[in-house]
Amino acid sequence: MGNKNISTNLSSLVKWLRVMGTWTPRTDLELETQVWSLQDLYERKKKRRIRIPRFQRGPVWDEDAKRKLINSILNNYPIGALLLFDNGNEVSVIDGLQRIQAIEQFMKTPAIYENSDDFLPDDYWKKVSRKWKQKEKTFKDAVHHLLKEKEHEEIDHLQAYRFQEEIEKYLQIRISDTQRRHLYDDLDSFIQTLSSMYSHVKEYKVPILKVSGDRSFLPTAFELINTRGTPLTKYQIFGATWSDFGVSISKAKGKEADLLDRIVDKVKERYDGWQKANWKLDFDISEIDKNNLSLYEFMLGYSLCLQDAFDYIPGDKNEPEVGFVSMFGYHACKVGTRKSVMGSDFTGIVLDSLSIPRTGGTEKAWKKNCGVISNHLLKVANLFYNAYEQIGREVDFLNKVKISSARSENTLYHMVCMANWMVTRNRSSVPPEVIKQRYVFDIIARMWSGTGDKRLFEQSKQSGYMKKIVPAEWDGIWKTFLREQEHTFDTERKALDNRQRIVLKAVYSCLQNVYQSHSTGIVFEDDHIFPIAGLNLIYETGGPINHIGNRSLIQKDPNRKKGSSLPHEYLRTKSGKTEERELKTFWGLNDNTLWREMTGVSKAIETAKSSNTAKDKKTARAAYLKFIKKRSEQMFGIMSTVLDI
Template sequence: MAKQQQHADYSQMSFETLIKEIELPKFQRGLVWSAKKKRDLINTLNEGFPFGAILIYEQDGKNVLLDGQQRLSTIKEYRENPLAYWKPLNKDKYDSELLKLNEIVKENITEKNFDSMILNRNDEFDDWIDDLDNKEIKKPIRQIFNDIKKELSEFIDLSNLQIPYLKYTGDASRIADVFANLNKGGTPLNKYEIFNAAWSREQLKLGNSEYENEIIKYVERYYDDLAEDAQFELSDYSSDDLKSSRKVSVAEFGTALGKMIVDKMPALISNDASNEFGFGILGIAMNLENKKISELIAKKSQIQSNIVEILETANRLASVLNAAFSKILQRNHNSKTTKYETGLSTTFKILSYFAALWDLVEDSEDYIQSLKNMPAYYVMDSISNRWGSHGDQTLQDYYASSLTKKNYISAVEIDRFKSIFNNWLDEQTAGILFNAQIRAITTIHANLTYLSDELSTGETYEFEHVIPKSILAKYDTQPLKVLGGSLGNAMFLPKKLNNAKKANTLYDISGSFDDLIKQSHYFSESEFGEIFKNLEISNFGIVNNIIIERAHKVIDDVTRKLTETKF
């Protein structure tokens, strides 16, 4: 068997030499280690135990840090303020010395003052001890501080500290793979952070179009945020150079594209998924399946040639998709900040909308039909858990080159939609809280029916239990038996009315709510009578049947409206 070729050299370098020679690539994540994890590393160094090697790579004759920022930053922090680490790791010794000092001086010196004296900030210790009238106590006081300072100086010998490192010597195109394999312990980087580090010097040239200017702004914003907590100076970056050269790396371009698209799609995306969308959209544009996204770097020339088209198409699709889904996912009416319920959204599912529309002619029949049908698929695919696993492979089916080409041109069959919905309903479990799926479907139902413009104008609506939560909590105790957090017991009510209602029903509040009661399938007075009577005798089965019956009515509304309405 042939001997496997090694692509990395293992060695070590002194800490002081390393921080002078090392460069931090522009794309590094912010510091994410907790205080405990940092203390654990310092304690490991104090005890002389081995710790993980950092990963470096030589680019243009310079050693660039690819992995190890957290470790080096922590050691650098320790060098600048060793007391901040020594103190919690030696709390008994610290407390004992402070107590001894206060017994000598007959004062109440605080920890803050004690720390300042140890560090001798602004000559505070020297000034304080010079002012003491009792000369006999000066020597034992100095001894206390000398002992602590001696322990601090000997806790870790930074001048002789050797940092193990791996220097990758293989093909530059495989850096991301190497990075991923070496970074499985500790606080792992996701694959997009790996690409960011590995591709930091693979550059694209931007022009002066509207969206290219936006990309520049998003890259600037990224570095402004990163600069707040970076412990090493970023190499090869300045805002002025960026604006004048208009050159960004493939990594910068992908991340900035993602942030731009996410910002334009609040109706569908609520979390920070910018990298997934940026690189995912580049994969769609380059016809490169998502599970092979690490090969994007080989498409750099193609990306460069099509930058304007990629940006224009991505932004156009983001706008039309956001407009279509905002109508059904918008939550708060008449509020300054529009909120959306995105509990049915997944990254690959939304990327499939981009993939399905990417090569279609704008305003063509297939394009229009796809947009019309997507909201129904959005709900159906969620309740069937279609995107729950192997989402990257499912996404590939929507690419233009896929042999098993799928699309959204054909409308959802309403009978199949209802069947899937009813199967999902059968899996509802007892509880009192609404999960993200319930909140999203309740929002969709409300926007399609009783939160029409006629009913909701001028109101802000809030989620509410149809059977008041306080009543459920009174009768349904652990383990819970009532489907109180299910679809059949969820709806919206005007905020003012909701606050007044509390443990009451709409029938207990003065005013006319006939339209709201009818359009929302609110329980009738006789149904509430049955509910309350059976709650009192713990006959929860009948209560659940009434809730399920309303859920079926909601399902009928949602499936009918989504398959009939043009968004």
């Protein structure tokens, strides 16, 4: 079994090396194959002779994944080779971190992940619990609870009569000496089964590929390995490969410098958590500062700072990558944009909320990061195409990128997001003299000027549709702004790209929902705000596209004259429905499911708003975070489609 795995992985490694350039064997890397028992692996980890590199994602497997791995080992199934970098007396993990962590936990407290039921007679627990005069579930739970508290060495030396006493004490019962003698054999056979299972795990052999030489190979190897079937989310792959891109913000002063210090502290806390999990780091935490953060670390730390500032930014302090999904999602949506939205007031609002000057280096870093990510994603895409020999599909790939670019720039989901922010933060009154409000209209005008359809623009003014959806107190500034912007429209462009047309039509429905809703946000306490209007637009890539089929949001204007045409009515035509269907098929969207989920979240928030109880608030928050996380994960599926990975 071991030799076959080694051969397979060596063959794969040769393929990985081919993508480094013209096929010639690398002379700066040496390969060595070994076979370790899990006991060998456990002892090395316990003695801190296995390191974790800085580009690694950290321990992220859930309990179910760990249990499945242990079950594979117990059934003698192969679990794949571990790829390690040889540092002399120590090794660094390139691939296999999650497996090593699961194995270590099993070796330390094996009953956590074992499933002895598979190796016992079907009626074992039923017969034994009857002898103990206990319900089957009660007795079984008691045995497993006591075992889960024992370390490996304790179970190795566990004696049946001692274990009997522990069970009696736990169940608060007493049995006679005669009963104890009758029950001894049952418990003894159970303990022997456990010992046999654990002995098998100790001696289980796992193939090891040890690489030595050029350390710059490590992030590339991690990326290539984890795009070949290992269950690894795309943002974790990008997070690893982004380790080559540094973020340095010079001349930071005042509150901006304080924010950078907080970002660094968040990153250090994450790595400190790895050390507390008994991992030896391949780098010195004390050397990390604001001048040598990687792009991944910068965004991760930033997302954690935002989580501290806003309760509705998804994430868990124990699982920081969840918050990072949102940050990456916002950046990744901008890939291919000609005008970086990072230069818009969304960044300014975030900085204002964190009390950071808007003209400092932080905002520049956001813009710079957007460009770096854009270039890097294209670089990654090229690498994948070389690796999988898909050069022939280059045209298809470029078409997807082009569609993605148009979608990112013209869907205006970020415009709705910003409108939602503004209305939420100023829900009591929205005075026209507040100059920051102009950015909403600025983006609307920018979108229209980008599409160049003056007829559609004039039509919207004549129909009174925009006047209806904009609050009355904004009417003056709205009219003034339209007069200022009218000259910017390109009158020579006669036709719109079909996808831009659909997005343009759909935005009216979204705007109507944003501006007419009286529940754009609720404040539980301080800045604990739940945006309702445009809920799925904030972190969800699809933006208005996902609202195309939501007939509940596409309502006829009751004040419009008979025969007049509203822009969104195009969606009801045969060609409009065809385009809508094509878009949804391409992006894998299901608006009905999305709408049901969004409605459920909105109901939970409304319930919390009316009851104002801690329980309902907790339920609403959980539903909201679950929804946002799912939308963020969907975004990575879309990115995978675009990059064809």
